Amino acid sequence: MTSFIPTFAHAHVTRDERHVYTVTIRDAKSRNILSSAVTLSVTDAVRWVAAQADARALVFRGDGERAFIGGADIHEMAALEPQSAREFITRLRGLCDALASVPVPTIARIRGFCLGGGLEVAAACDIRLGSNDAVFGMPEVRVGIPxxxxxxxxxxxxGPGATNWLLLTGENVDAGQALRWGFLQFVSEPEELDELVERTVQPIVAAGPRAVRAQKSLLRYWRDASPEAGIDRSVDAFGDAFTTDEPSRYMEPFLSRRNR
Structure with missing residues (x-):
């Protein structure tokens, strides 16, 4: 395990005794706005966590309680021209891709505003948990961009209908609607959000670490594969699980209970 955690200009990285990492956006204005500098720094932090062999899960969050991410930096975007616009959005794509590529479960902890690029970042995570005061929206068309x-x-x-409404109107929805749509998996009172995150982390770290990583890899593969190809890959993953003693170690407590 790497004991040293590097310092990032706009991301604070912590690791607990279970090897659960937390990446917190910092020094990005009060609503955790994604300027190019912030985006690049946070991307570096996420990629660093992804490379840690001891990692069991990653919790991704904004600093403070006003926002998860309030969107991309409109002041920076207002000065863009076609080429710099492509470069700007490619940097944000890099952050989302980095989160999607983390080999362990990623959990978005969402308080307050989750708008535009922030909603895309959350979408790139595996699990999204929010407080009931969170606000979700894709307001880009209102400022002249898709x-x-x-x-x-x-x-x-x-679903396509909800996506059409969200992207074509630029309107916001509350956490209850985001939950009904399936964007959020669970919602809590604001003061109970960290407890909700912990209730999700606990079973992940209690499971077999190789199995969780294999499951995450399969989930990503299934997203784009045909059913037949997905099943073929699953058979291989099942067999690979038995190349170590992890299955026997994690099955033993269940077998012991049944033999009593």
């Missing part, structure tokens, strides 16, 4: 990059995930997450 919603892009990981908004492409939304039809599969919330």
């Amino acid at each position: 919603s892009v990059i990981h908004a492409v995930l939304l039809p599969a997450l919330i």
